[in-house]
Amino acid sequence: QKEVEQDPGPLSVPEGAIVSLNCTYSNSAFQYFMWYRQYSRKGPELLMYTYSSGNKEDGRFTAQVDKSSKYISLFIRDSQPSDSATYLCAMRSGNQFYFGTGTSLTVIP
Amino acid sequence: EAQVTQNPRYLITVTGKKLTVTCSQNMNHEYMSWYRQDPGLGLRQIYYSMNVEVTDKGDVPEGYKVSRKEKRNFPLILESPSPNQTSLYFCASSVLGLNNEQFFGPGTRLTVL
Numbered sequence: 001q002k003e004v005e006q007d008p009g010p011l012s013v014p015e016g017a018i019v020s021l022n023c024t025y026s027n028s029a030f031q032y033f034m035w036y037r038q039y040s041r042k043g044p045e046l047l048m049y050t051y052s053s054g055n056k057e058d059g060r061f062t063a064q065v066d067k068s069s070k071y072i073s074l075f076i077r078d079s080q081p082s083d084s085a086t087y088l089c090a091m092r093s094g095n096q097f098y099f100g101t102g103t104s105l106t107v108i109p
Numbered sequence: 110e111a112q113v114t115q116n117p118r119y120l121i122t123v124t125g126k127k128l129t130v131t132c133s134q135n136m137n138h139e140y141m142s143w144y145r146q147d148p149g150l151g152l153r154q155i156y157y158s159m160n161v162e163v164t165d166k167g168d169v170p171e172g173y174k175v176s177r178k179e180k181r182n183f184p185l186i187l188e189s190p191s192p193n194q195t196s197l198y199f200c201a202s203s204v205l206g207l208n209n210e211q212f213f214g215p216g217t218r219l220t221v222l
Contacts, residue, residue, distance in 0.1 A: 004151075006151070008149070032209050034208075034209055034210075041216075042215065042216075043113075043199050043201075043213030043214055043215055043216055044152070044199075044211075044213050045213070046208065046209075046210040046211070049207075049208040049209060049210070051207070088151065088152060090152075092209050095140070095157060095159060095165065095205070096154055096157065096167060096168070097142070097154055097157075097209075097211070098154070098168070099144075099151050099152035099153070100151055101149060101150065101151035102151055102152075
């Protein structure tokens with residue numbers, strides 16, 4: 001079983017839609033949770049981070065962590081064509097990082 | 110400009126021919142790491158370094174070596190590359206602050222024939 005599971009998609013939504021991206025994990029030692037965005041032919045860039053259960057909002061983006069269920073989510077409101085990218089969840093245990101496989105998102109104008 | 114650079118960006122080589130992929134950062138970060146990215150497997154950590162002369166294995170270290178002689182540089186060495194090491198490689202650096210933000214390089218596309 002992988003440490004981090006993420007549905008690879010692809011996901012295609014119309015502009016303005018609400019997008020929900022999810023990851024599950026099996027390791028209770030994960031303490032920090034992150035979402036990265038990766039555009040084609042580029043390295044990943046940090047989008048959101050959190051280290052506790054609950055919600056964290058940043059503009060159109062909301063990160064949600066439920067440690068009891070070992071489940072994290074990223075919500076994108078009013079999605080834009082510029083949001084088209086691959087979204088990777090990431091988690092940290094000690095000094096090691098574990099990434100999901102990434103979900104490919106396309107927002108259609 | 111704060112950045113992580115990798116060289117080469119693209120490399121095609123043959124089985125068994127030793128190669129080195131360089132990584133350099135100009136942000137004075139203590140933490141540096143190498144990842145490989147493969148379809149269906151995502152981004153997997155190969156090695157990481159907490160500081161000069163301190164390196165540790167990640168999830169998939171077999172077939173790779175690293176060194177950290179200077180804070181800014183963290184080369185990845187493949188002593189005897191094999192076709193299963195064909196992949197997209199990323200170097201990253203971080204201060205490992207509360208947000209755990211890692212800054213990634215542009216990637217190195219390696220093909221081993």
